[in-house]
Amino acid sequence: MSKTVFTKTFGCQMNERDSEIMEQLLAQAGYIPVAEQSGADLVILNTCSIRAKAEQKVFSLLGMLRKQKKEQPGLRIVVAGCVAQQEGQQIFKRMPHVDIVVGTQQIYQLPDMLLRLEQGETKREISCDMEKSFSIPPFQKLLSPSPALTEFRKFVTIMQGCNNFCTYCVVPSTRGREISRPVADILEEVTLLTQQGVKEITLLGQNVNSYGCTNPVAEQKTGFADLLRLTAKMSGVDRLRFTTSNPQDLSSGLMQCFKDIPNLCPHFHLPVQAGSNSVLKKMHRKYTRELYLEKVDQLRSFCPEIAISTDVIVGFPGESEEDFQQTMEILETVRFHGSFSFKYSDRPNTRSADFADKVDEKVKGERLKRFQDRQDQISLERNREYIGTSVEVMVEKCKPGSIQARTRSNHIVHFPAPVETSVNLQLGDTTLVTINHAGKHSLNGVLTE
Ligand code: SF4
Numbered sequence: 319m320s321k322t323v324f325t326k327t328f329g330c331q332m333n334e335r336d337s338e339i340m341e342q343l344l345a346q347a348g349y350i351p352v353a354e355q356s357g358a359d360l361v362i363l364n365t366c367s368i369r370a371k372a373e374q375k376v377f378s379l380l381g382m383l384r385k386q387k388k389e390q391p392g393l394r395i396v397v398a399g400c401v402a403q404q405e406g407q408q409i410f411k412r413m414p415h416v417d418i419v420v421g422t423q424q425i426y427q428l429p430d431m432l433l434r435l436e437q438g439e440t441k442r443e444i445s446c447d448m449e450k451s452f453s454i455p456p457f458q459k460l461l462s463p464s465p466a467l468t469e470f471r472k473f474v475t476i477m478q479g480c481n482n483f484c485t486y487c488v489v490p491s492t493r494g495r496e497i498s499r500p501v502a503d504i505l506e507e508v509t510l511l512t513q514q515g516v517k518e519i520t521l522l523g524q525n526v527n528s529y530g531c532t533n534p535v536a537e538q539k540t541g542f543a544d545l546l547r548l549t550a551k552m553s554g555v556d557r558l559r560f561t562t563s564n565p566q567d568l569s570s571g572l573m574q575c576f577k578d579i580p581n582l583c584p585h586f587h588l589p590v591q592a593g594s595n596s597v598l599k600k601m602h603r604k605y606t607r608e609l610y611l612e613k614v615d616q617l618r619s620f621c622p623e624i625a626i627s628t629d630v631i632v633g634f635p636g637e638s639e640e641d642f643q644q645t646m647e648i649l650e651t652v653r654f655h656g657s658f659s660f661k662y663s664d665r666p667n668t669r670s671a672d673f674a675d676k677v678d679e680k681v682k683g684e685r686l687k688r689f690q691d692r693q694d695q696i697s698l699e700r701n702r703e704y705i706g707t708s709v710e711v712m713v714e715k716c717k718p719g720s721i722q723a724r725t726r727s728n729h730i731v732h733f734p735a736p737v738e739t740s741v742n743l744q745l746g747d748t749t750l751v752t753i754n755h756a757g758k759h760s761l762n763g764v765l766t767e
Contacts, residue, residue, distance in 0.1 A: 323349040324358035328376060329366020331561060332493070333399055335473040335522055337364045340398065340425050347429040356386065360394045360432070365401035367488050370663040376401055380413045387415045394432065396420060400492040404666060407445055419445040422493050423478070470712070470746025471518035471557075472511050476504055476545065480524040482564060484591075485602045485669040486631065486662065489524055498529050501540050505548060512554030517746045518712060519549060521560040527567035543571040550579045556748065557712065557726065558582050562589065566604040568613050576621035584621050585655075585728035588614070589629035593648035594641035597634050600673070607648060614652050625655040625700075625727035632689055633662045633682030635673035642685050649692060655700050655727070657693050661686050694758045701729065701756035708752045708766040713743050723751065730760040 323344050327337040340362060341351050352358050361383060366372040380397070387393045396418045397409055403421040410416060418431050418441060431444045479494040480487075508519055523529060529542035540548075542560075550558050558581050565588055575582055588610075592598050595606050605613075617624060630645060649657075661682040664671040704725075711723035711731050721743060723731050733751050736743065743749060750766035 320348045320350050321359035322352045322357070323360040323362065324352050324355045325362045325364060326355070326379065327364045328372045328399070329368060331473055331520070331522055332475070332478075332524065333364050333366055335475055336399065336422070336425050337362070338473070340364070340428055343426065343429050347432070355383075357390075359392065360396065361386075362396045362398055365397060365399035367400040367404050367492060367665060369660060370665065373401055377413070380416065384413070384415045394418070394435070396428065396432075398422075398425060398428075400488060403492040404488065407442060410441065410445075417441055470516060470714075471520070472516045473520045473522045474504060474507050474511070475499060475523065476521045476526060477523035477529050481528075482525060482604070483602055483669075485600065485673070486634065486665065488665050488668055491667045493524065496525065496528065496531070498531070501545060501548065504545065505552065508549055508552050508555065512552065515746070517554065518557040518559070519555050521545070521549065521558070523560075524562060525564045525567065526560050527563045527569070527572060541569075541571065543569065543575050546572070546575050546582065547579065550581050555581060559585065559728075561587050563587065565590070565610050565613050568617075570616065570620075573617050573620040576617070576624060583726040583728065584624045585627070585726070586617060586624055587627045587629075588617075590645075590648055590652075591629060591631050592634060592637070592641070593643075593645035594637070597637050597641050600636060601631075601634060601670070607644065610648070611651060623727070625729070626652060627656040627728075628652070628654050628658075630657055630659040630689060631662050632659060632685040633677040635662070635670055635677065636675040637662075637677055637685075646689065646692065649689065649696065653696050653700065654693065655729075656697050657689075659686060659689050659693065698756065698758040701758065701761055704729070704753040704761055705756055706753065708750050709763075710748055711751050713745055713747045713749070716743065716745065723749075725761075731763055732760060733763045733765060736765055 323341065325337045325341055327333050349360060355361055363376055363379060365376045383395055387395065394417045395415060397416050398420045399422060402409065402419045407419060409419050417435060420428055420431065434444050435441065477496060477498045479496045480489045481496045483490050511519065526542055529545055530540050546558065546560070549555060558579070563586070568588070576584060590610055591601055591603055593607050598606065614626060632642060632645065662677070709725045711725050713721055713723045715722035716735065719735050721733055721735050725731060731751055731753070751763040752766045753761050753763040755762035
């Protein structure tokens, strides 16, 4: 008899992709994904430890699951992702009702782990020793297509881990060193996805710009720009995106792709993190504010309409008001279309956790508000630039009477569903919409006549 699985994903797109892989593997083992946690036979929390807040949410959700498990003793609870990788079996001490802890590179073993649990092995025997987990090859042969999982857009992992060791970041310790996935595997996965009806592909890695610098791909001499060109040429790829990039590795070869490749979407997420060189140095980001601004100018010279978004951390240890002002200056100069901004928080196993000169919480909160308020104004001004233009959108949600879609520049657009029955828009369809209103987070429009 089939069982049900509910997956809750925290954090980044790498985690979203890992959740998809786990659900796909579990589907082959007879599990059906469900949207509600209550009543599910299996609950997976795919965790993120990059910010303290996300980690706190995981433990509070686990606390709630304790009650559910008392009422439903057959419930299985799995903790996956970066918190699992970081805490390992310590999680059982704090949350004894958890059944399996699975690290970031062991997700392919989850169905087998569940089976072993049913066969009577103890959770401590099953849950791997995280110390050894990085010796396991992170990429496995592709899973066979599953029509139940067909969607119109998908992430394709092209590399894992990171070699940059930014002082605030847990990724090198939770996901290991950078490994690029072989080109043939990536293209094979893209082929299978497009055969299932996927139209938009996002190539995914912690630092896609350095794709091909690590084995086994280094021997193939395929850099990220080459990989983009190969993927873009594949039949069925209507839209191509990628994330995430590190400014230090952004080459002019990659920028040139925005000029040459018609199905490469004109959106670039380029995390700056801080505008002050002294803070960037303490973060161990290997670029300066001058280099960052130079790269933005160069990128815009290749693709003037490109929408640029960023990540910012405010209140890094030692950040003075003058340092913060330089972050505000970067915001004014680049006028990002959007940004993800956060207050700095100490994370376990990071160098910055030991730094002195921690910034007062109140000061961090006040700086974050100043940054976000100004970003909101700029986003609104940027979005207003689209009013009166006709833009290509891809449908991503259909509700009665209204449709949500996404532009090539990654803006969300809402528009009324067509009343004529001859126009029947489905998920993944593209159409033209004329923008007639702009908010700070989205646009509104009507179907272009
Ligand atoms: S580049 Fe820095 S912030 Fe990004 S994953 Fe690597 S270590 Fe973390």
